[in-house]
Amino acid sequence: MNNDISIKIGNVKLKSPLIIGANDSILNFNTFEKIAKNTKLLGAFVTKSITFQPRMGNKDPIIAQLENNILVSSGIRNPGFQQMLEEIKKYNKSYSSPLLIASIAINPDTKCSQPEKELAEMALELYNNGTNVVELNLSCPNLNSSQIVADKSGEVLKIISYIKNEFAKKNIKNNVLIAKLAGNDMALLNSSKQAQEAEIDAITILPVLYATGFYTGLIKQLQSLPIGEPLLGNVQGTIYGGGLGPITRQLVINLKKNISVPIIASGGCLGGMNSSILEKTDGFMQTMLTGAIATEIVTPFYPFTQEKILEIDYIINNYLYILSKNKEYNVKLQNLSSI
Ligand SMILES: Cc1cc2nc3c(=O)[nH]c(=O)nc-3n(C[C@H](O)[C@H](O)[C@H](O)COP(=O)(O)O)c2cc1C
Numbered sequence: 001m002n003n004d005i006s007i008k009i010g011n012v013k014l015k016s017p018l019i020i021g022a023n024d025s026i027l028n029f030n031t032f033e034k035i036a037k038n039t040k041l042l043g044a045f046v047t048k049s050i051t052f053q054p055r056m057g058n059k060d061p062i063i064a065q066l067e068n069n070i071l072v073s074s075g076i077r078n079p080g081f082q083q084m085l086e087e088i089k090k091y092n093k094s095y096s097s098p099l100l101i102a103s104i105a106i107n108p109d110t111k112c113s114q115p116e117k118e119l120a121e122m123a124l125e126l127y128n129n130g131t132n133v134v135e136l137n138l139s140c141p142n143l144n145s146s147q148i149v150a151d152k153s154g155e156v157l158k159i160i161s162y163i164k165n166e167f168a169k170k171n172i173k174n175n176v177l178i179a180k181l182a183g184n185d186m187a188l189l190n191s192s193k194q195a196q197e198a199e200i201d202a203i204t205i206l207p208v209l210y211a212t213g214f215y216t217g218l219i220k221q222l223q224s225l226p227i228g229e230p231l232l233g234n235v236q237g238t239i240y241g242g243g244l245g246p247i248t249r250q251l252v253i254n255l256k257k258n259i260s261v262p263i264i265a266s267g268g269c270l271g272g273m274n275s276s277i278l279e280k281t282d283g284f285m286q287t288m289l290t291g292a293i294a295t296e297i298v299t300p301f302y303p304f305t306q307e308k309i310l311e312i313d314y315i316i317n318n319y320l321y322i323l324s325k326n327k328e329y330n331v332k333l334q335n336l337s338s339i
Contacts, residue, residue, distance in 0.1 A: 003323045005316070007043065007293050009262065010176035010201035012133055014043030014099055016316050017288065021204075021266055021296035022046040022103040022137065022180075024063060024074055025304040027084075032091040032100060038309040041316040043294060044099035047084065049137040051107035052118045054080030058142065059233030061223045066213050066231065068242030068272030070299045073142045073234035076105050081122050085129060092130035102126050103180070105137040106149070116159040120166040123175070127167075132175045136160070139182040139191070141208045141238045148208070150181045150191035160198035178264065180204040185254055196261040204264040204296055205255065207247050211239035241299030242272025245283050252290040266296035270315070275300050277311065281318040285329065291336045 005016045020042065025031055027048045035045050057077030064071040078084065084102075091100050104122045106115040123134045138159065139150035149155050160179060167175050179195040181188055181203055188205055195203050213231040215221060221231065245268035252265050270283040280300055287295045301308040323330050 003320055005320065005323070009133065009178065009293070011174055012099065012176050014294070015097065016041050016043040017292075017294035018284065018312065018316055019043050019101070019264065019294055019296045020045035020301065020304070020312075021298045022049050022135070023298045023302060023304075024048055024077065025302065027078070027087075029087045029090045031304060032087065033094070034306060035304065035309055036091075036095040036098060038306055039098065039312045041313045042098040044101050044133070046101045046103045046135055046296065047088065048078050049076050049103040049105040049140065050078050050081050050084045050122065051076055051105050052081050052110065052122060053107055054078065054083070055107060055109070061221070061225070061231065061233055064213060064221055064231035064237075065219075065273060066239070068274050069239050070241050070273065070302060071211055071213055071232055071237040071239055073232045073237030075142050075234065076107075076137075076140055081125075085125065088126065088131055089129050099133060100131060101133045101135050101178070102131050103135045103137050105140055108143045114162075116162040119159065120163045123163055123177070124166060124170070127172060127175050133178065134176070135178040135180050135204060136163070137180045139180070139187075141182050141210070142234070148183055148187065150183050151187050153190060154194070156181070156191045157194035157198050160195060160200055164198065176201045178202045178204055180206065180266075182206040182208045184208065185251060188251060188255060189258060192255055192259050192261065196259050200261060202262040202264055202293065204266050205248070205251055206266045207244060207251055209239050209244070210236055212236050241268055242275065244268025245271065245286070249287060249290045252287075252292050256291050262293040263291075264294045264296050265290060265292035268299070269295040270297045270300045272299050273302065277314060277318065280311070280315050281322070284315060284319055285322065288333060289336070
């Protein structure tokens with residue numbers, strides 16, 4: 001029975017198929033280090049999406065807790081590329097595991113006529129500073145001023161091809177690009193076909209469900225609010241966590257009928273904020289049965305305190321234990337990997 005759970009994305013090896021997705025906690029060296037010190041089995045973590053210039057993003061609050069879910073509308077709030085690069089450099093000097101994946105995004109306010117140039121510049125600079133796996137956030141759903149890039153036909157192909165071409169011009173062959181694509185079935189199919197045509201190494205897919213909520217005074221929120229006000233400063237956000245897993249898994253299965261590019265599943269895959277360890281392990285196991293190569297998770301571990309991070313190895317160890325004991329599950333997985 002083969003219990004090696006390491007995976008490869010492009011030419012890069014990850015210890016396990018569990019990845020912490022981009023979120024507002026993953027913004028500086030202190031958090032990167034907290035993750036590295038408290039998990040040995042995590043495959044990778046993704047930084048908050050970075051834009052070339054700093055962004056204030058949307059009005060506060062940008063995050064709210066709602067039952068087993070998180071509502072988010074950050075509008076890519078981030079300190080900008082130069083500051084994040086310093087934090088990333090510090091991490092790469094001190095740690096090689098888990099792998100740090102940098103998430104980069106187009107600033108919708110940019111005056112740059114070719115925004116893919118900004119992405120290529122950031123990707124190259126990251127590569128020169130020890131980060132050769134980059135996730136392109138091509139369809140942030142919480143930017144009021146721009147469309148979801150993945151919806152525009154041809155944009156995904158154009159952006160990825162441009163960046164790959166810039167690397168090729170410098171004769172760099174070992175960089176790894178992941179495209180994070182968000183949307184419904186059709187948007188994902190359209191954009192993932194383009195990503196495949198551009199020879200992307202993997203795609204991360206995320207369902208988009210717009211959502212809102214109101215403060216009633218009964219349940220404590222991360223920020224104090226007047227009663228009756230929307231939970232998010234932007235009123236509308238997207239919802240992640242509990243309940244989204246089955247939708248994400250269905251999207252993976254639909255996509256796999258049409259594309260062969262490796263898929264990282266994101267959206268409720270380990271459940272929500274209050275899911276038990278058993279439910280998280282079950283969610284992880286279920287997601288791997290879709291044929292996804294990995295899963296990117298946030299909500300069950302948000303806000304990535306030491307206590308939350310420590311759960312990660314526990315879940316991966318549970319998974320390893322089940323792989324060693326549950327022959328039927330193991331055989332199903334082996335069959336998937338041979339397709
Ligand atoms: C607070 C928060 C901030 C996020 N910020 C980003 C981001 O900057 N870039 C991105 O690609 N995804 C972002 N996401 C999406 C997550 O990376 C992930 O795809 C999503 O939360 C689904 O997984 P989950 O249900 O396990 O939380 C964010 C999610 C949360 C909860």
